[in-house]
Amino acid sequence: KNLTEERDELKKEINNLEQPGWTLFGGSAYFVSPTKRTWEESRSYCQSKGADLMVINSIEEQNFANNFRKYMWIGLSDLETEGKWKWVDGTPLTTRFTHRCLIKNFNSEGSWNDAECGNENYWICEKNLNSIKCPSPIWRHR
Template identity: 35%
Template sequence: MQNQREGQRSPQREWHWWFSVSCWQLLSSSFDKIRANKELENLKHHKMKCESNLTETLSKIKSCSTVQPTCPGPKVINDPCYKCEEGWEQHGGKCYYFSIRKSSWEQSRDECRAKGGDLVKIDSREEQTFLERRLKDVMNEAEDKFWIGLTDSAVEGRWVWADGSSLNESLKFWNRNEPDNWNGTNGTHPGGENCARMGEKGGAKDLKCWFDAFCSKPHRSICEKAGVKGQIKKVCD
C-alpha cells in the first residue's frame, strides 16, 4: 500500500519540480531584461552627451574659421632679431668671435678691428655670465684664457676699455687678489701686467674670472661688434 501511494505522489513531485524550474528561468529572464534595459539607457545617455560635446566642438571650429579671414595680412615689423656673420656668435644683439689663434693684446685688437669689431667690452653682469659660461666650453686648459678689451697701459691702476671708456666700478669681475700688477720673476717685466684676460676652465665663483697679464703674452681673444638688425614677418599679431 505504501509503495502504491509513493507511486501516486511521484508525478506530483515531478510537476512541482518542473514548475519551480520554469519560474526560476522566467525570473532570470526578467532580471536579464531589466539589466539590458538599464544598460541601454546608459548607452543612450552617453550617446547624447557625446553628440552634445561634438556639437560644441564643431561650433568652436566654425567660429575660428570665420574669425581667421578677418585677420590682417602679413606685415613686416621691426623685431629685435640680429644676424651675425659666419663664425661669429650672436647674443643680446651683439656678435662675438672667439679666436683660435694666440696673439699679444695689441695684435689681438688689430685682428678684431680687421674683422670690423674690437676686443670685447663687458657692459653688464648678464654679458659677463654669457662669456664666462661660453669660455668654460671652449677653453682647453686652465691657462687657455682670452684677451678682453681692458687695459691700464696708459695710467697704472686706471683701467679703461678699448673704446676709451673707464671701467664701471660696479661691474668688475676680477679674480681674488687681482689685478696684482706682477713684475715677473726677478722683475723681468718692470712695466707690470697691464692687460686683462678672462676665463676659468672649471667655472668661476660669482663670475670673477678676470686676471691682469703681460700684454705681450700670447692668448686667444674675444672680438665683439654690433649685430645686424633684421626684420621678421608676423601674421595676425
C-alpha cells in the same frame, strides 16, 4: 643717403659677420679666436673685422663669455696710464685690478686676471650690431 645706399651698407655689415666663428648674443656678434696672439695683435685682428675686443657690460655678458671655457683677452687695459683701467671704448673700469692687460677666466664670476700684454692668449671680439643703421621702413597707405 638714399635707401639703396643704406640697404647696401647693411648688407655689407651682415656679410662681414657671415664668417665661421661669429656668435650672436644680446645685440652683438662675438668671435672667439682659435689661436693665440698678444693683446695688441688680438685687438688689431678684431678691428680689421669692424669689431674690437669684448667690453663686458653685464653679468649676462660675462656668463656668456664663460661658456667658451677659454682664457681670453678682453678689451680692458691700463696701457695709457699705469693703474688706470679703461675699456677699449674709452669707458673707465669701476672695479679695481692690478696692472697690465686683462684675461677673462671662465671659472667664476669675478674671474679677470691681469697679464703681460705681450703674452699670447686666445681673445674675444665684439661687434655691436646696434650701431648698424637699418633702412627706414616704407609705409604704404591703402
